[in-house]
Amino acid sequence: MAKSLFMSIATLVILNVTGLNLLAADAPKANADRMEARIIGLGEFGKNADGGVDRVAFSDADIAGRNHMIGLMKTAGLEVHVDYAGNIIGKRAGKNPALATITFGSHIDSVPGGGNYDGDVGVMGALEVVDLLNEADITTEHPLEMIIFTAEESSMIGSRAFTGDLSKRTLDSFTSPGDRRDGLDRIGGDHTRLKEVRPTNPVHAFVELHIEQGGILEQKNLNIGIVEGIVGISTWPVKVEGFANHAGTTPMPGRRDALVAASKLIIAINERATRMEGRQVATVGRIEAFPGASNVIPGTVEFSLQIRDLDADKIQHLFEVIQQEAKMVEVEMDVKISFGTSGVPAPALTDIRLRNLIEQSAKDLGLTCQHMQSGAGHDAQHMAHFTPTGMIFVPSRGGISHSPNEYTSPQDMANGADVLLRTILKLDETIFTEE
Amino acid sequence: MAKSLFMSIATLVILNVTGLNLLAADAPKANADRMEARIIGLGEFGKNADGGVDRVAFSDADIAGRNHMIGLMKTAGLEVHVDYAGNIIGKRAGKNPALATITFGSHIDSVPGGGNYDGDVGVMGALEVVDLLNEADITTEHPLEMIIFTAEESSMIGSRAFTGDLSKRTLDSFTSPGDRRDGLDRIGGDHTRLKEVRPTNPVHAFVELHIEQGGILEQKNLNIGIVEGIVGISTWPVKVEGFANHAGTTPMPGRRDALVAASKLIIAINERATRMEGRQVATVGRIEAFPGASNVIPGTVEFSLQIRDLDADKIQHLFEVIQQEAKMVEVEMDVKISFGTSGVPAPALTDIRLRNLIEQSAKDLGLTCQHMQSGAGHDAQHMAHFTPTGMIFVPSRGGISHSPNEYTSPQDMANGADVLLRTILKLDETIFTEE
Numbered sequence: 001m002a003k004s005l006f007m008s009i010a011t012l013v014i015l016n017v018t019g020l021n022l023l024a025a026d027a028p029k030a031n032a033d034r035m036e037a038r039i040i041g042l043g044e045f046g047k048n049a050d051g052g053v054d055r056v057a058f059s060d061a062d063i064a065g066r067n068h069m070i071g072l073m074k075t076a077g078l079e080v081h082v083d084y085a086g087n088i089i090g091k092r093a094g095k096n097p098a099l100a101t102i103t104f105g106s107h108i109d110s111v112p113g114g115g116n117y118d119g120d121v122g123v124m125g126a127l128e129v130v131d132l133l134n135e136a137d138i139t140t141e142h143p144l145e146m147i148i149f150t151a152e153e154s155s156m157i158g159s160r161a162f163t164g165d166l167s168k169r170t171l172d173s174f175t176s177p178g179d180r181r182d183g184l185d186r187i188g189g190d191h192t193r194l195k196e197v198r199p200t201n202p203v204h205a206f207v208e209l210h211i212e213q214g215g216i217l218e219q220k221n222l223n224i225g226i227v228e229g230i231v232g233i234s235t236w237p238v239k240v241e242g243f244a245n246h247a248g249t250t251p252m253p254g255r256r257d258a259l260v261a262a263s264k265l266i267i268a269i270n271e272r273a274t275r276m277e278g279r280q281v282a283t284v285g286r287i288e289a290f291p292g293a294s295n296v297i298p299g300t301v302e303f304s305l306q307i308r309d310l311d312a313d314k315i316q317h318l319f320e321v322i323q324q325e326a327k328m329v330e331v332e333m334d335v336k337i338s339f340g341t342s343g344v345p346a347p348a349l350t351d352i353r354l355r356n357l358i359e360q361s362a363k364d365l366g367l368t369c370q371h372m373q374s375g376a377g378h379d380a381q382h383m384a385h386f387t388p389t390g391m392i393f394v395p396s397r398g399g400i401s402h403s404p405n406e407y408t409s410p411q412d413m414a415n416g417a418d419v420l421l422r423t424i425l426k427l428d429e430t431i432f433t434e435e
Numbered sequence: 436m437a438k439s440l441f442m443s444i445a446t447l448v449i450l451n452v453t454g455l456n457l458l459a460a461d462a463p464k465a466n467a468d469r470m471e472a473r474i475i476g477l478g479e480f481g482k483n484a485d486g487g488v489d490r491v492a493f494s495d496a497d498i499a500g501r502n503h504m505i506g507l508m509k510t511a512g513l514e515v516h517v518d519y520a521g522n523i524i525g526k527r528a529g530k531n532p533a534l535a536t537i538t539f540g541s542h543i544d545s546v547p548g549g550g551n552y553d554g555d556v557g558v559m560g561a562l563e564v565v566d567l568l569n570e571a572d573i574t575t576e577h578p579l580e581m582i583i584f585t586a587e588e589s590s591m592i593g594s595r596a597f598t599g600d601l602s603k604r605t606l607d608s609f610t611s612p613g614d615r616r617d618g619l620d621r622i623g624g625d626h627t628r629l630k631e632v633r634p635t636n637p638v639h640a641f642v643e644l645h646i647e648q649g650g651i652l653e654q655k656n657l658n659i660g661i662v663e664g665i666v667g668i669s670t671w672p673v674k675v676e677g678f679a680n681h682a683g684t685t686p687m688p689g690r691r692d693a694l695v696a697a698s699k700l701i702i703a704i705n706e707r708a709t710r711m712e713g714r715q716v717a718t719v720g721r722i723e724a725f726p727g728a729s730n731v732i733p734g735t736v737e738f739s740l741q742i743r744d745l746d747a748d749k750i751q752h753l754f755e756v757i758q759q760e761a762k763m764v765e766v767e768m769d770v771k772i773s774f775g776t777s778g779v780p781a782p783a784l785t786d787i788r789l790r791n792l793i794e795q796s797a798k799d800l801g802l803t804c805q806h807m808q809s810g811a812g813h814d815a816q817h818m819a820h821f822t823p824t825g826m827i828f829v830p831s832r833g834g835i836s837h838s839p840n841e842y843t844s845p846q847d848m849a850n851g852a853d854v855l856l857r858t859i860l861k862l863d864e865t866i867f868t869e870e
Binding site for chain 2 (some may be wrong): 212214215216231235245247248250257260262264267270283284285286287288292293294297304306308374375376377402
């Protein structure tokens, strides 16, 4: 079920299946109160004093939250199992077992000091879809799978394993949340069998509902974002080398201050990324001066440069412009500037047919929408290289995420679940011509 | 013996004392080889792999080095005792016990990863003076005291205690080298009796020989620096507050990036300090961005601002100029910038009579010299508030200090010792009129 099989084919074949009543204008809609109550219920696991949540992957809070979700999924009639990567998978049989599986879901792990909506909204939206199907007594043609991916906020370990893209390097990272192999085993996975995680049965598509984590939908007063793709993220370590010296005995002229040089480059990065046409962003988020004492002129400064865009060529072009700026700073300030190797989550485009289904679903429901890129990473970016993938955004208040102040209204969540359900039902009516 | 007693009186009374033969043109000179050998010998205590020394105050290496020096001082016939602040004091009786004591010395503790010349040259120069007096069989009129101050590189604990200027805050600091009260007791002091350290017998003057720690003497090919004073050092914590947000989902326009704002201010600080007439310096040596992740726009940046000058008004003026720059950055970048309270080692001027004696001594010896400020702090800055104080600089190769690459040639060290001896002998001939 490699992506290439699908991407060249844009024609759809419409099947005649059940579930049509939920596509009717007067069909039952997602229950906003139920979704809100479930969000609050899940928020108890890892709840912190700031009103947010600390539910980092593999933590006790994560494990408790996972067990809570497994219970809810079983109550909804799903046949639940945990794969070797700890992904929680709830199966709902289809009428035609020969058809490929329609998958949908998100994650419930959080960043440290995170909020209650990032990931959780997509999971509760998926569960709402199952409940709505149950309540309407509908069996789809295709088998369905609701998936809660493991450790999205910690290198997306679950979706990487699911799509066969989990490297030893990712597993070796101890940055967060400690020993990842041990963590996988603790949540019911088996780190020695990760190569067996990738499904061997065919997958029809994947759809993820998620909060926008940006402020565009709110600012434009729109209900739904149709995600064109997840931006590529290139992050370079940058090193500026001047000459460390005594801050008292070294006159101002002739100093080779690495921090003054770094400051010039940081401003240039910001200006170039801002002035260039397009949606690219460039950020310096981390900086350290060495030796780092108030009475020593910094001899070395290290900082991170991160560029994101949906177009890999655009990332490269902006990087080259920044390298030119660095050369000018080198000459002006008598320093040496070097760029390390960038990490490369490449841009991941969603499937154009899925975008169309999502757009049509939103319009059917009378919801306003626009196409947009996702500046944040998501499990969907790995799924997009594995199966036709679509992604639905709902508004984030103030564009805030990864914070206790993260918030999406119950109605926005319900809108998202409605679009997710409709998209799945339309997918169920559809067979991509190779199948 | 408060400084104020002396500073208003510039007239000198010449006494007729011994030691004149060492002021003669053909008198024996300091032994450069002996000084070099002693520097290398002391460098064994705390020697590190980089060819430098880790002899942080109160460490085992410091204690071993102190014992080594006590041995050398006793061998030179000094009557050695350790005061309650751990200062090592070697007394040499004068002919006239009623006269005030002439003091001279420096320190032997180092910064972590320091060199073999900062402090050590002044101590070995002081010892050389004692040896030269011994070899010429000279007894001065005034009693002499060679002093090795405690923990110069850790808040100058010894000279602060000696001059009655040691605060609880300084003692409470754990930044380096751990519990300071415990450290004082470990080196033979008594932290419960620090108020008794300040001498009650009269002190005639203090003279310190030290390496320049800057590159001015070397660049101008001069032998001796006559220190006009030790610069005041004001260090402010600066906080820039913008708004932390997702580096992927937040478009470039509308970002309130605290690091871009901080960069603009850092450049302005550098330019203003450079363009202003005078010898002031301003340095940003430490910086931290919060939350400090490559994928988050910095919401807060904290950095240090340090300004040094011999004139406190100049420091204040430059600080006000920088505050104006900060106001402009606040408006341009939509951030808030605040300055904390500065630490205040005020500028400390040396005694003009001592400067003249040092200059005359250098010229008598055929050495080239110039008046200059000390951009670095020294024990002499505390002594200057206590007794007429002079300070002699010798060149530092490449202006480097606080580094294993620190170096001063044997001949430069010997030149410094010769000027120190001559200055002490001239002081011995002199009585300030109040005594």
